[in-house]
Amino acid sequence: MKGYVFHGPGNSAWEEVPDPDLKEPTDAVVRVDAVTICGTDLHILKGDVPEVRPGTVLGHEAVGEIVEVGSDVRTVRPGDRVLVSCITACGRCRYCREGVYGQCLGGGGWILGHLIDGTQAEYVRVPFADLSVHPLPGAVSNEDAVMLADIFPTSYEVGVLNGRVRPGDSVVVVGAGPIGLAAIATARLFTPERVIAVDVAASRLEAARKLGAEAVADARENPEQLVADLTEGLGADVVVEAVGVPETFETCTRMVRPGGHVANIGVHGKPATLHLEDLWIKNVTITTGLVDTHSTPTLLRMATAGRLPLAQLVTHTFPLERMEEAYDVFSRAADTGALKVVLGGPQREVVAAGTG
Numbered sequence: 001m002k003g004y005v006f007h008g009p010g011n012s013a014w015e016e017v018p019d020p021d022l023k024e025p026t027d028a029v030v031r032v033d034a035v036t037i038c039g040t041d042l043h044i045l046k047g048d049v050p051e052v053r054p055g056t057v058l059g060h061e062a063v064g065e066i067v068e069v070g071s072d073v074r075t076v077r078p079g080d081r082v083l084v085s086c087i088t089a090c091g092r093c094r095y096c097r098e099g100v101y102g103q104c105l106g107g108g109g110w111i112l113g114h115l116i117d118g119t120q121a122e123y124v125r126v127p128f129a130d131l132s133v134h135p136l137p138g139a140v141s142n143e144d145a146v147m148l149a150d151i152f153p154t155s156y157e158v159g160v161l162n163g164r165v166r167p168g169d170s171v172v173v174v175g176a177g178p179i180g181l182a183a184i185a186t187a188r189l190f191t192p193e194r195v196i197a198v199d200v201a202a203s204r205l206e207a208a209r210k211l212g213a214e215a216v217a218d219a220r221e222n223p224e225q226l227v228a229d230l231t232e233g234l235g236a237d238v239v240v241e242a243v244g245v246p247e248t249f250e251t252c253t254r255m256v257r258p259g260g261h262v263a264n265i266g267v268h269g270k271p272a273t274l275h276l277e278d279l280w281i282k283n284v285t286i287t288t289g290l291v292d293t294h295s296t297p298t299l300l301r302m303a304t305a306g307r308l309p310l311a312q313l314v315t316h317t318f319p320l321e322r323m324e325e326a327y328d329v330f331s332r333a334a335d336t337g338a339l340k341v342v343l344g345g346p347q348r349e350v351v352a353a354g355t356g
Contacts, residue, residue, distance in 0.1 A: 007055070022069075033063055039267065063145045064081075081135070083146070089109075091131045099292060120343075153292075155179050156183075159240040165187050173242060176242075194230065197209075197217070238261045239253075252264075259284070318342075318343050
């Protein structure tokens with residue numbers, strides 16, 4: 001089969017790799033029907049995630065069909081259509097028993113495309129299949145379902161829930177890429193007074209408006225003043241960092257009100273300065289986190305009911321064999337207008353950003 005292989009910073013290729021086999025009785029092998037590219041994959045290619053060894057197949061999000069299961073797998077069987085979660089869970093360790101699957105001590109957590117071969121291939125081995133794949137109803141398309149593998153649970157859990165968004169809040173989302181847009185969509189489930197999106201790309205700010213942001217700001221044009229003006233100088237109740245660079249994190253800490261929350265989602269490859277000389281007196285809560293995907297069943301029910309704008313984030317689709325081209329388009333989002341790129345299924349070369 002073929003897969004997209006990381007060979008070191010700046011070096012990757014769609015090439016022949018060994019077919020996956022069952023290694024443990026809790027494993028499943030899934031034929032990949034739809035897969036997507038994550039901003040974290042770009043961080044890996046830059047060398048920001050040094051645990052990823054050269055020779056690893058990338059990817060941690062997929063929809064596909066079970067083709068083989070180990071003897072201990074009980075909840076799925078060959079022929080089942082499933083969502084492959086970005087987080088794998090052993091189900092036995094202390095963290096898994098608490099629903100904190102991202103910190104699994106039993107061989108799970110974020111391992112696909114990180115510590116073991118991932119989903120950007122024709123087939124993938126999924127450990128601990130009973131807790132790490134989700135059967136899919138026919139009402140949810142592959143293109144919609146793959147949005148639930150990572151970006152929606154990540155935005156919802158690490159951004160909205162960690163940030164404690166409440167009715168009537170002012171919420172700022174810094175970074176209107178796929179994660180930030182999903183944060184906007186899921187923050188609105190809690191009926192905030194307003195959501196403000198901050199980015200440098202006009203196409204992404206337009207997508208943010210279509211997903212419900214009441215105000216948008218160019219990150220280069222003093223968005224802190226806009227937030228102050230809209231909140232009568234108080235600052236935002238919740239600020240979500242969805243970029244992953246020091247400057248945006250520090251901007252978030254300046255936008256939040258005393259007693260507010262900064263929820264960091266972005267993957268950081270460099271240190272950021274924490275200005276405690278300003279923050280110590282303000283009762284500000286700062287949270288970080290890796291997604292646990294405990295919300296995936298809830299989000300899947302909402303998707304089945306048509307309550308989540310999943311396909312609106314998909315701007316480009318390609319067949320699997322055009323993985324390298326898809327990476328190029330996704331990595332040049334400012335030029336291409338790419339939000340989420342999906343490989344597999346019906347093909348749409350280019351769709352205007354944010355229109356689905």
